[in-house]
Amino acid sequence: xxxxxxxxLRHRTGRLAAAALGLVLAASGAIAVVEGPAAxxxxxxxxxxxxxxxxRDNVVTPGNFTGYGxxxxxxxxxxxxxxxxxxxxxxxxxxxxxxxxxxxxxxxxLTPTWVSxxxxxxxxxxxxxxxxxxxxxxxxxxYGTDVTxxxxxxxxxxxxxxxxxxxxxxxNKSVGAAAALGxxxxxxxxxxxxxFSYGNTKCRESALSFLSGWTQQLHAxxxxxxxxxxxxxxxxxxxxxxxxxxxxxxxxxxxxxARWDGLANTSVNPTYMRSDGxxxxxxKQYQGGHxxxxxxxxxxxxxxxxxxxxxxxxxxxxHCGGIPVAFSSYPTLLAASSGRTSxxxxxxxxxxxxQEQGTYAGPIDGVxxxxxxxxxxxxxxxxxxxxxxxxxxxxxxxxxxxxSTPVLKFGSAGVEVRRLQRALKSTISSxxxxxxxxxxxxxxxxxxxxxxxxxxxxxxVSGVANTxxxxxxxxxxx
Numbered sequence: 001x002x003x004x005x006x007x008x009l010r011h012r013t014g015r016l017a018a019a020a021l022g023l024v025l026a027a028s029g030a031i032a033v034v035e036g037p038a039a040x041x042x043x044x045x046x047x048x049x050x051x052x053x054x055x056r057d058n059v060v061t062p063g064n065f066t067g068y069g070x071x072x073x074x075x076x077x078x079x080x081x082x083x084x085x086x087x088x089x090x091x092x093x094x095x096x097x098x099x100x101x102x103x104x105x106x107x108x109x110l111t112p113t114w115v116s117x118x119x120x121x122x123x124x125x126x127x128x129x130x131x132x133x134x135x136x137x138x139x140x141x142x143y144g145t146d147v148t149x150x151x152x153x154x155x156x157x158x159x160x161x162x163x164x165x166x167x168x169x170x171x172n173k174s175v176g177a178a179a180a181l182g183x184x185x186x187x188x189x190x191x192x193x194x195x196f197s198y199g200n201t202k203c204r205e206s207a208l209s210f211l212s213g214w215t216q217q218l219h220a221x222x223x224x225x226x227x228x229x230x231x232x233x234x235x236x237x238x239x240x241x242x243x244x245x246x247x248x249x250x251x252x253x254x255x256x257x258a259r260w261d262g263l264a265n266t267s268v269n270p271t272y273m274r275s276d277g278x279x280x281x282x283x284k285q286y287q288g289g290h291x292x293x294x295x296x297x298x299x300x301x302x303x304x305x306x307x308x309x310x311x312x313x314x315x316x317x318x319h320c321g322g323i324p325v326a327f328s329s330y331p332t333l334l335a336a337s338s339g340r341t342s343x344x345x346x347x348x349x350x351x352x353x354x355q356e357q358g359t360y361a362g363p364i365d366g367v368x369x370x371x372x373x374x375x376x377x378x379x380x381x382x383x384x385x386x387x388x389x390x391x392x393x394x395x396x397x398x399x400x401x402x403x404s405t406p407v408l409k410f411g412s413a414g415v416e417v418r419r420l421q422r423a424l425k426s427t428i429s430s431x432x433x434x435x436x437x438x439x440x441x442x443x444x445x446x447x448x449x450x451x452x453x454x455x456x457x458x459x460x461v462s463g464v465a466n467t468x469x470x471x472x473x474x475x476x477x478x
Contacts, residue, residue, distance in 0.1 A: 061183065102129075126190055401420070
């Protein structure tokens with residue numbers, strides 16, 4: 001079936017009613033139309049099962065995120081995940097959900113409850129499938145029952161239709177596994193294509209056909225396509241197609257590059273792939289298997305850095321109809337009865353924040369009145385502060401940090417991060433305050449501010465705003 005000139009093949013994700021799919025594949029540079037299962041017509045009822053099984057209250061994963069992740073063969077126990085959430089720098093985790101060639105076929109911890117619990121706690125999940133591998137990959141098949149990607153070219157077309165069909169089938173199985181676990185449509189499902197001989201044409205082109213089938217079928221079922229592979233083989237092949245043969249295969253939406261250079265970023269040596277491809281759609285595995293211990297829990301992992309979607313972003317927030325609550329400093333405020341006038345804008349911020357906590361019901365007028373003194377005293381007593389007609393720096397810290405205490409770390413984003421940033425800003429010197437801005441995104445400056453605060457108070461220094469750190473902030477410890 002010819003492609004409309006206005007709609008490149010790699011962007012077509014709609015359903016096709018016919019049993020035959022007009023798919024443009026490339027084999028040794030030749031383009032041909034081949035017969036195969038329609039990418040938009042699942043033959044196993046996967047789409048219906050996905051809709052029925054997926055938990056609609058789960059969020060899309062990984063979504064928009066810039067930060068650190070790890071992957072491990074076995075999904076860790078909940079107790080280990082909780083300790084690593086509290087103490088490690090990681091906020092994303094790769095989990096093997098499908099594929100006959102994966103090493104950890106038995107996943108005793110990986111259940112719908114495990115998935116929904118991690119998502120609710122803020123983890124970003126990277127669901128991985130490891131099925132048929134490239135035909136020239138010497139370590140596969142791993143078992144007697146798994147297969148490799150079929151490198152046979154169809155006699156009538158010269159294309160790798162069997163490999164393409166295998167990719168479609170793996171996508172069906174992966175979506176079925178994802179749906180059963182509650183990983184919702186819109187999430188990225190990753191195919192693990194281990195390294196292979198790039199120079200072996202049949203091996204390389206059949207692998208690309210396989211990935212084309214994988215991607216098209218994921219699109220048809222409402223999921224985002226991701227591919228993991230080594231920089232020197234799978235990624236090099238995909239990037240060559242992107243630049244030189246953009247209509248030959250359907251390319252994945254996101255890539256996960258295995259490049260163990262020790263650099264926590266998404267850059268790759270241009271010898272393997274160019275920098276302009278898959279912007280904001282990359283993960284890099286920058287360190288291979290090794291043990292790390294966080295919160296006294298030791299796990300063997302690979303380290304990754306993610307920059308996907310729009311990256312970590314925070315939506316705007318308003319307080320009390322537009323009252324500013326973010327300032328460069330939070331000085332002591334004195335009641336009007338003292339005969340001294342406090343900064344009206346900061347008094348307004350105090351009135352607003354106390355109102356949000358249900359302690360103050362008066363006007364937000366910037367006047368430290370007797371009514372505000374009563375509200376201030378009502379806050380001071382339960383927070384072990386001196387009860388007085390004044391508002392101290394310690395009192396500011398208790399109020400600015402008041403609220404829920406989610407674990408926050410590099411890559412976190414949202415109103416809780418802004419609250420943390422304002423609280424930290426109230427504790428540090430004038431020079432350091434300039435560097436920390438309440439953007440709502442937990443960046444390197446926020447990480448440094450958390451570490452400095454933890455060091456100053458003798459807490460465990462991790463750069464993670466965990467339970468211990470929040471407790472110190474809410475106690476007014478400067």
